[in-house]
Amino acid sequence: MAVSKKVVLAVVVGAFAAFIGHAYVRIQKLRLVDRELPVKHLNCHYLQGIDYGAEDITILKDGLAFLSTGLKFYALPSFSDDPGKMYILDLLHPRPTPVELQIRGDLDLSSFNPHGISAYTDPADDSVYLFVVNHPEDKSQVEIFRYVAEDTLEHLKTIIHPLLHDVNDVLAIGVESFYATNTGYFQNEVLQLLSIVLNWPWCEVVFYSPDEVRVAANGILGGNGINMSPDQKYIYVSDILDHEVDVFERQEGERLVFIKSVGVGTLCDNIDVDQKTGDLWLGCHPNSAKLLPFNPEDPPGSEILKIQNIHSEHPVVTQEYIDDGHIIMGSTIAAPYEGKLLIGSAFHKALYCDLK
Ligand SMILES: [Ca+2]
Numbered sequence: 011m012a013v014s015k016k017v018v019l020a021v022v023v024g025a026f027a028a029f030i031g032h033a034y035v036r037i038q039k040l041r042l043v044d045r046e047l048p049v050k051h052l053n054c055h056y057l058q059g060i061d062y063g064a065e066d067i068t069i070l071k072d073g074l075a076f077l078s079t080g081l082k083f084y085a086l087p088s089f090s091d092d093p094g095k096m097y098i099l100d101l102l103h104p105r106p107t108p109v110e111l112q113i114r115g116d117l118d119l120s121s122f123n124p125h126g127i128s129a130y131t132d133p134a135d136d137s138v139y140l141f142v143v144n145h146p147e148d149k150s151q152v153e154i155f156r157y158v159a160e161d162t163l164e165h166l167k168t169i170i171h172p173l174l175h176d177v178n179d180v181l182a183i184g185v186e187s188f189y190a191t192n193t194g195y196f197q198n199e200v201l202q203l204l205s206i207v208l209n210w211p212w213c214e215v216v217f218y219s220p221d222e223v224r225v226a227a228n229g230i231l232g233g234n235g236i237n238m239s240p241d242q243k244y245i246y247v248s249d250i251l252d253h254e255v256d257v258f259e260r261q262e263g264e265r266l267v268f269i270k271s272v273g274v275g276t277l278c279d280n281i282d283v284d285q286k287t288g289d290l291w292l293g294c295h296p297n298s299a300k301l302l303p304f305n306p307e308d309p310p311g312s313e314i315l316k317i318q319n320i321h322s323e324h325p326v327v328t329q330e331y332i333d334d335g336h337i338i339m340g341s342t343i344a345a346p347y348e349g350k351l352l353i354g355s356a357f358h359k360a361l362y363c364d365l366k
């Protein structure tokens with residue numbers, strides 16, 4: 011081999027090795043490997059019958075909570091091969107107990123795999139609509155249900171669209187309209203990994219209505235939870251990989267304008283908003299290297315954050331609950347209601363806690 015060819019080869023090999031090294035360091039940093047936290051507990055007990063995760067929870071004004079359970083998603087652990095289920099819990103009951111919701115209509119329940127959820131109450135007649143991200147056979151679609159009786163959901167519609175290709179969470183804003191986040195930008199796993207390593211924040215928030223479907227916002231490295239301020243003027247999106255919550259202003263015609271990002275220092279999943287105070291509650295993963303790959307001997311922990319005064323110059327981010335995985339692993343959601351807090355997980359149990 012001529013000397014010049016050897017030099018070129020050495021340069022190429024060296025550059026490739028440097029890139030792999032850079033990629034490794036960046037991924038380890040994003041995953042918060044080595045992060046260990048002291049536990050900080052609340053007075054909590056397990057919700058009966060929830061053993062395979064309650065990835066997302068949403069609570070209506072009258073204290074009825076909906077839970078999506080049994081998620082199977084990418085390489086996340088899953089302790090059951092059964093299809094996912096929806097549960098309801100009445101927080102005004104003296105001893106709230108989850109009840110499985112019966113699903114009516116032509117939805118295939120054998121492949122039901124519910125993920126992010128959101129409820130919409132129609133001001134015209136107080137009907138409650140539940141929007142559920144569903145991944146049958148690893149696909150992505152949004153199901154719209156009407157909550158028709160104490161323990162029944164009626165399936166109304168399945169929404170499939172090329173822009174809704176890797177949906178994580180949904181925010182209902184009308185009887186048939188919503189915003190949704192995509193977990194990744196690329197459908198190809200190698201390209202997706204490359205986009206993270208090269209810091210291409212291309213994940214999108216998609217607006218859907220029967221008349222129009224479009225990208226409403228992007229600039230997100232890893233899309234996850236989405237929710238809205240009580241006055242419905244602002245939308246919050248968790249950029250789980252960038253360790254930030256992005257704030258968007260809703261403008262006329264459902265245009266989203268980026269306002270700012272608030273650093274959270276951890277991998278936050280779903281967002282709930284206290285309807286009285288406007289505080290954000292976030293279910294987060296303190297160290298995702300323990301989540302993937304999963305090792306029961308060194309379990310992934312849980313971390314619940316609260317953000318106060320998010321619209322001020324100085325939002326206050328506080329850790330409200332921390333566990334090392336011995337009580338609850340892989341927290342994804344924390345939803346407050348009248349001094350109580352529900353904590354859900356991607357694949358483990360759910361907690362009912364006292365905030366007072
Ligand atoms: Ca949600």
Ligand SMILES: [Ca+2]
Nearest residue numbers: 234235279280
């Ligand atoms: Ca999520």
